[in-house]
Amino acid sequence: MMKDTAETKDYLTFELNGVTYLPHYQNSKLFVGPGYPRLNKNIYTSDDFLKAGAKGRVIQLWHRAEHVSILGI
Numbered sequence: 535m536m537k538d539t540a541e542t543k544d545y546l547t548f549e550l551n552g553v554t555y556l557p558h559y560q561n562s563k564l565f566v567g568p569g570y571p572r573l574n575k576n577i578y579t580s581d582d583f584l585k586a587g588a589k590g591r592v593i594q595l596w597h598r599a600e601h602v603s604i605l606g607i
Contacts, residue, residue: 542594546580550588562598 548555548565555565555578565578583590 540596543597544592545595545598547591547593547595548578548580548583548588549591550583550586555583555588556595557598560599 545557545562547557553567555567558564558566558570558577563579565580565583567574567576567578570576580590
């Protein structure tokens with residue numbers, strides 16, 4: 535039996551100056567803003583947002599890859 539909707543999961547997002555930044559699809563430890571990657575190639579870390587005073591918020595999103603480096607970092 536098929537589901538009507540894709541499965542979602544809680545993910546940390548950030549809001550800064552009225553713009554919401556979402557986790558990257560291939561590496562959920564990195565964050566991207568509107569227009570990525572066609573109009574905006576910027577990639578951010580959670581530290582970037584914390585230093586800028588952004589507000590963190592957990593929301594339901596479609597599943598993203600849980601990236602683990604081969605070095606275990």
